[in-house]
Amino acid sequence: MAKAKPPSKAKPAPRTKRVAAAVPESLGAQPDLAAVRAQIDGIDREIQSLIAERALWARQVGKAKGKLAAAVDYYRPEREAQVLRRVVDRNEGPLADDVLVRLFREIMSACLAQQEPLKVGYLGPEGTFSQQAVHKHFGHSAKGLPLASVEEVFDEVAAGHADFGVVPVENSGQGTIQSTLDMFITSPLKICGEVELRVHQYLLSRTGHIEDIERVYSHGLSLAQCRGWLRQHLPQAEKHAVASNAEAARRARNADDSAAIAGENAGHVYGLKVVAGPIEDRPDNTTRFLVIGRALFPPSGHDRTSIMVFVRDQPGALFKVLEPLARRGISMNRIESRPAHTGLWQYAFFIDAGGHVEESPLRDALADLEDFAENVTVLGSYPVAVP
Numbered sequence: 427m428a429k430a431k432p433p434s435k436a437k438p439a440p441r442t443k444r445v446a447a448a449v450p451e452s453l454g455a456q457p458d459l460a461a462v463r464a465q466i467d468g469i470d471r472e473i474q475s476l477i478a479e480r481a482l483w484a485r486q487v488g489k490a491k492g493k494l495a496a497a498v499d500y501y502r503p504e505r506e507a508q509v510l511r512r513v514v515d516r517n518e519g520p521l522a523d524d525v526l527v528r529l530f531r532e533i534m535s536a537c538l539a540q541q542e543p544l545k546v547g548y549l550g551p552e553g554t555f556s557q558q559a560v561h562k563h564f565g566h567s568a569k570g571l572p573l574a575s576v577e578e579v580f581d582e583v584a585a586g587h588a589d590f591g592v593v594p595v596e597n598s599g600q601g602t603i604q605s606t607l608d609m610f611i612t613s614p615l616k617i618c619g620e621v622e623l624r625v626h627q628y629l630l631s632r633t634g635h636i637e638d639i640e641r642v643y644s645h646g647l648s649l650a651q652c653r654g655w656l657r658q659h660l661p662q663a664e665k666h667a668v669a670s671n672a673e674a675a676r677r678a679r680n681a682d683d684s685a686a687i688a689g690e691n692a693g694h695v696y697g698l699k700v701v702a703g704p705i706e707d708r709p710d711n712t713t714r715f716l717v718i719g720r721a722l723f724p725p726s727g728h729d730r731t732s733i734m735v736f737v738r739d740q741p742g743a744l745f746k747v748l749e750p751l752a753r754r755g756i757s758m759n760r761i762e763s764r765p766a767h768t769g770l771w772q773y774a775f776f777i778d779a780g781g782h783v784e785e786s787p788l789r790d791a792l793a794d795l796e797d798f799a800e801n802v803t804v805l806g807s808y809p810v811a812v813p
């Protein structure tokens with residue numbers, strides 16, 4: 427491996443913005459292939475040397491942070507969000523924002539893994555949408571830990587066996603995943619990020635023939651996302667809800683008359699053929715995941731805060747919870763009320779609001795709320811998902 431030049435001590439000169447250099451008109455309708463490839467080779471050389479240089483600077487950042495105990499201490503979600511937002515702001519095409527974001531995430535993921543890869547727990551086995559969410563948020567240099575349940579993801583992060591966890595919390599068509607929210611009532615963990623994943627469902631089987639299918643396995647949420655399609659195309663088949671889509675794929679692998687609804691990736695992992703897909707009823711089907719960890723992080727400039735508020739059952743309780751936020755014009759994306767398990771008819775309100783807990787106006791609104799509520803817990807302030 428050739429050695430990249432170490433960063434010089436001097437402050438690096440700001441790099442000039444390199445607008446996608448127009449391909450010269452003189453190349454004509456059918457340019458010479460060898461000439462075009464020579465251009466690409468030259469650009470690749472430059473990209474590679476810049477990536478190597480960036481990796482060296484990222485090491486310097488590591489040193490600048492001082493001697494830290496583990497990879498988790500080097501991870502800065504607010505900084506990553508800022509880097510990615512700048513990528514989007516600079517983008518003038520031809521590649522789409524989400525494509526460039528994916529590439530830069532991978533670069534940051536590799537830079538961070540120079541210290542030690544992050545360990546991230548998710549609802550396994552391999553091939554689940556949760557695993558895709560891990561890759562989307564942390565890049566492929568993070569080490570994914572497939573776990574048996576969302577509860578286990580919380581436990582492993584709390585015990586320090588995983589640095590972070592990624593858990594599904596809501597689907598655009600099906601609403602909130604209550605069991606995930608309820609975990610926060612007793613867990614000390616914090617929310618450090620969110621990931622939005624477009625979810626495409628596929629019907630997968632060993633033979634690939636729809637006429638063989640008598641049984642369909644999937645996670646309950648995935649079955650619900652494809653209810654209309656199943657009613658139309660497989661009305662007679664038995665539907666079985668199982669712990670995860672990948673578990674469904676594992677079962678479908680064992681019998682010709684069984685199929686799974688899962689991501690296309692699960693088909694590759696478990697050697698199944700695509701019978702049909704995408705088969706989700708809503709074309710914008712999106713699942714939101716939360717990144718859970720043990721610490722809170724500073725503001726990124728565009729953040730969301732999740733809070734949990736306990737109130738006694740009393741007239742106007744909900745109004746009093748919302749009023750301090752509404753009065754300050756704070757945007758609220760969600761409110762859910764859940765039984766608090768601390769006493770009969772006591773409720774926990776889960777609220778997602780715009781802003782960071784360390785910054786006004788949210789900080790002041792929370793102070794008002796604390797005067798009235800039995801308890802206010804900040805579950806986390808984290809960067810709004812970058813596409």
Ligand SMILES: O=C(O)C(=O)C[C@]1(C(=O)O)C=C[C@@H](O)C=C1
Binds near residue numbers: 506
């Ligand atoms: O800026 C930092 O704090 C870094 O550690 C560098 C870097 C990066 O590659 O840009 C890497 C990991 C962090 O999560 C954030 C950013």
